[in-house]
Amino acid sequence: MSPLYCPAPSAIAVALLRLTTRGVLLADTATTLLRLALGFVVGGSIGLGLGLAMSWSARLRRIGDPVVAAAHPIPKTAILPLILVVFGIGEPAIVAAAAIGACFPLLINTMTGVRQIDPIYLEVAANYGSRPLDVVLKIIVPASLPSILAGVRIAFNAALVVTIAIELVAAERGLGAMMWLARETLRTEDLYAGLIVVATLGIGFNALLRWVAGVLAPWHSRHAA
Amino acid sequence: MTYRTASGPLPALRDVSFTVGAGELVCVVGPSGCGKTTLLKLLAGLLTPSSGSVVTAPPPPGRPANALMFQEHALFPWMTVLENVTFALDGNGAGRRGRLDRAREFVERVGLTQFGAAYPHQLSAGMRQRVALARVLARNPYVWLMDEPFGALDGQTRLLLQEELLRTWEAHQQSILFVTHDIDEGVRLADRILVMTGRPGTMREQVVVTLPRPRQPLVGDGEAAEIKCRIWRLLEDEVRKTLYSPRAER
Numbered sequence: 001m002s003p004l005y006c007p008a009p010s011a012i013a014v015a016l017l018r019l020t021t022r023g024v025l026l027a028d029t030a031t032t033l034l035r036l037a038l039g040f041v042v043g044g045s046i047g048l049g050l051g052l053a054m055s056w057s058a059r060l061r062r063i064g065d066p067v068v069a070a071a072h073p074i075p076k077t078a079i080l081p082l083i084l085v086v087f088g089i090g091e092p093a094i095v096a097a098a099a100i101g102a103c104f105p106l107l108i109n110t111m112t113g114v115r116q117i118d119p120i121y122l123e124v125a126a127n128y129g130s131r132p133l134d135v136v137l138k139i140i141v142p143a144s145l146p147s148i149l150a151g152v153r154i155a156f157n158a159a160l161v162v163t164i165a166i167e168l169v170a171a172e173r174g175l176g177a178m179m180w181l182a183r184e185t186l187r188t189e190d191l192y193a194g195l196i197v198v199a200t201l202g203i204g205f206n207a208l209l210r211w212v213a214g215v216l217a218p219w220h221s222r223h224a225a
Numbered sequence: 226m227t228y229r230t231a232s233g234p235l236p237a238l239r240d241v242s243f244t245v246g247a248g249e250l251v252c253v254v255g256p257s258g259c260g261k262t263t264l265l266k267l268l269a270g271l272l273t274p275s276s277g278s279v280v281t282a283p284p285p286p287g288r289p290a291n292a293l294m295f296q297e298h299a300l301f302p303w304m305t306v307l308e309n310v311t312f313a314l315d316g317n318g319a320g321r322r323g324r325l326d327r328a329r330e331f332v333e334r335v336g337l338t339q340f341g342a343a344y345p346h347q348l349s350a351g352m353r354q355r356v357a358l359a360r361v362l363a364r365n366p367y368v369w370l371m372d373e374p375f376g377a378l379d380g381q382t383r384l385l386l387q388e389e390l391l392r393t394w395e396a397h398q399q400s401i402l403f404v405t406h407d408i409d410e411g412v413r414l415a416d417r418i419l420v421m422t423g424r425p426g427t428m429r430e431q432v433v434v435t436l437p438r439p440r441q442p443l444v445g446d447g448e449a450a451e452i453k454c455r456i457w458r459l460l461e462d463e464v465r466k467t468l469y470s471p472r473a474e475r
Contacts, residue, residue, distance in 0.1 A: 118298065120295060120298060120299050121299070121301060123266075123271055123293070124293070124295070124299055124301075126271055127269050127270075127271060127291075127292060127293045128289075128292065128312065128313060128315070128364065129289065129316060130312075130315060130316070131316065134315060134316075138301075138304075138312065139301070142301070142303035142304075143301075143303065145303070217303065218344070219302050219303045219304075219344040219345075219346065220302075220303070
């Protein structure tokens with residue numbers, strides 16, 4: 001097979017080393033991570049907030065459900081052109097894209113998590129005279145936490161996909177831009193090096209999140225894992 | 226008590242009238258779906274009756290009027306044994322440390338000292354219900370409302386927990402309303418048994434259990450047997466009806 005499609009692992013390793021020692025790979029990774037983190041925090045907070053609000057209020061749910069049902073299935077990569085029209089090429093567009101990617105999974109998982117709390121727990125709390133704040137902190141939050149953490153994981157992966165995708169077409173820095181440049185200059189081994197970094201980010205974050213889940217929700221992860 | 230549901234009103238209880246005396250242990254038996262749980266929720270104040278009323282003597286100062294003990298799955302899975310019991314002490318004024326110490330006493334009393342840091346899913350069903358028992362003990366309510374608390378346990382564990390309940394009751398003399406579908410359990414525990422009909426649940430008859438205490442488990446002759454037969458005869462037709470009628474949503 002032509003090394004253009006499938007360079008030797010050693011060539012990829014050399015490319016990884018070269019890109020790393022020249023500092024570009026680290027810089028691109030840092031750029032992507034920063035965009036991703038910003039988008040994830042912005043979109044995730046919005047998703048979490050809306051999810052909580054919608055699980056609280058039936059009226060909000062009536063308004064929000066159809067919107068979510070319509071907007072969620074649209075591939076987020078398909079609205080990148082629209083995002084670029086609205087925000088123009090630049091950092092705000094990339095962060096916005098990542099945020100939109102992160103928002104929906106967290107919204108849906110938060111809502112599911114809260115809505116599926118067994119009413120018996122709330123009855124116990126009512127019968128035991130718990131104050132509203134205690135009901136939220138001791139029952140609603142922990143009971144929905146596993147679902148929310150699963151949402152965080154999906155949201156991160158969604159945001160990563162969208163961030164890389166928008167970097168391919170509309171950025172000068174970042175892992176997506178680096179891979180696009182590698183394609184244009186026919187340096188396939190650099191492209192693979194970029195993919196390896198992206199995959200490592202995914203693995204790293206998922207491992208981190210599994211650890212966080214083990215700390216925050218030991219009762220759940222222990223029998224789920 | 227009539228529920229309003231999407232498919233129209235659903236009468237769950239009708240003309241149910243009874244009293245539970247101070248320190249009395251009253252059991253309710255009836256076919257499944259006869260509104261026993263609804264009855265307990267009304268008494269617990271989780272539901273408001275659509276007509277009629279629930280009157281309770283005011284509890285002594287510092288004690289909650291009642292506490293429910295559920296069939297199962299009512300322990301919080303995200304709390305350890307100790308935290309679950311501590312939850313019952315929330316808002317009683319004691320500091321966090323004080324509450325933890327109190328909770329530890331009750332965990333000890335049900336024999337789970339070594340399992341204070343365990344989560345419910347790590348315990349057997351019998352141990353979980355002992356935690357639930359500790360939680361109600363810690364709550365120290367004036368009236369205990371028990372919703373088939375031992376219903377999901379195997380027969381032998383159930384006998385042991387009945388014994389623990391009776392010991393607690395004899396020591397504290399609180400009023401208990403105990404819902405069960407197990408006639409044997411009712412006859413072993415109760416001063417009086419309320420027999421209910423199928424939906425909408427009504428009071429069919431009250432059977433006074435005059436057996437002397439302490440009572441032995443698994444007694445099948447003499448007066449105990451007579452009472453059991455009498456209750457079964459009261460229930461049989463109702464149970465048959467429930468068995469052959471389509472199950473409406475609760």
